[in-house]
Amino acid sequence: MISDEIEAVVEQSGVREGLCTLFVQHTSASLIIQENADPSARHDLERWLNRLVREDDPLYTHTTEGSDDMPAHIKSVLTSTSLSIPVAQGRLALGTWQGIYLWEHRHHGGRRSIVVHVSD
Amino acid sequence: MISDEIEAVVEQSGVREGLCTLFVQHTSASLIIQENADPSARHDLERWLNRLVREDDPLYTHTTEGSDDMPAHIKSVLTSTSLSIPVAQGRLALGTWQGIYLWEHRHHGGRRSIVVHVSD
C-alpha cells in the first residue's frame, strides 16, 4: 500500500483543496484503489486475475521476455495506469476503506516509478 | 445516470474551460461512461460482467461480508474509481452518446459518495 507515501507528497505540496494524479511509468504494473483492511480481498483479487489472464496461454506470440510478460501487459490494460484523487483539507479524499496500491504484474519487476502531480 | 447532477456541479463552479474529476469513495462501486440511449446496452453489460465475475466462485476466501462482496471488489478494479472529463464552454465535454453512471456492485450497497473536483 502506498497511500501514506502519496499522502506525504500531498502534504509537502501544501495544496489544501485540489487534485492528486498518480501515473505509473510502466506497462506491466498498475495502480489500483482497493480494500485496505482485510488482506484476503487483495489475495483473492490477485488469484482471480491470474486465473483470467493465464501465463500458459497458447494465444500469445509476444513471449521473448518470459511467460509472465504478456499477462502483465494485459493485466495493466484491464486495471489502471493513472489514478486521480481529489485533495480536501490537505489530505487525499479517500473513503474509509480505500487504500492505494501499486500492483506488480511481473514475477521480478524491478524498481517501478510513479509520477505524482498535485495541483489546486 | 448521474450526468445531470455532475453537470450542475460544473455549472455552479463557474468554470468555462477546465477539467472535472469524479472519484467514488468505495471499493465495491464504480464510475463508468456508457451509452446513454438504449438501456439494453447497460443491461447486457451488467449481465456479461456478472457472468465473468461469479458470486459462487470457490476461489474466494474473502467471504465474511457476503457472497456479493468479493465480486464487487473485482468489478471495481476492472472498471473505474475515478473519471476525468474536460469542461468546454461551461459544460462537460461528453460525446453525444455518453452518459456518466455510478455502478453499484453490491446487492444492498447503501449510500455512496462521489467527490467532484472542477478546476480551470
Place this chain on the structure above:
Amino acid sequence: MISDEIEAVVEQSGVREGLCTLFVQHTSASLIIQENADPSARHDLERWLNRLVREDDPLYTHTTEGSDDMPAHIKSVLTSTSLSIPVAQGRLALGTWQGIYLWEHRHHGGRRSIVVHVSD
C-alpha cells in the same frame, strides 16, 4: 499510436510542469497506454480481448447496431475512456516503453474525437 500528436498539443500549450488529460468521446473506443516497441504485444492484447468478449455471445440483447457493437461497449468499460499523464519539462512524463493508443473496438468505427486538456 497517438503519443506524438498528444505531445504536439502539450508543446503548443506552453505548459512546462502540469497535467495532460485525454478523453475519448465515444463508448466503443478507448484510450490505453501500452508497449510502444514490439507490435506483437498489442496484437496479442487484441486477440486476448476478442476471445474474452465474443461477438457471437447469446447473452446479448443489444444487437440492432451489429454484432460488434455490444462487445465494443464492454471493451470500452474494461479499458479506459480517460487518461491523465503528468507533464514534466514540457513533455509527457511517459515511461520509456509507454505509448498512448486509441483503441477502436468497432470494425468500421468512423472518425473518433479525443478532447485534450493541459493545465499547469
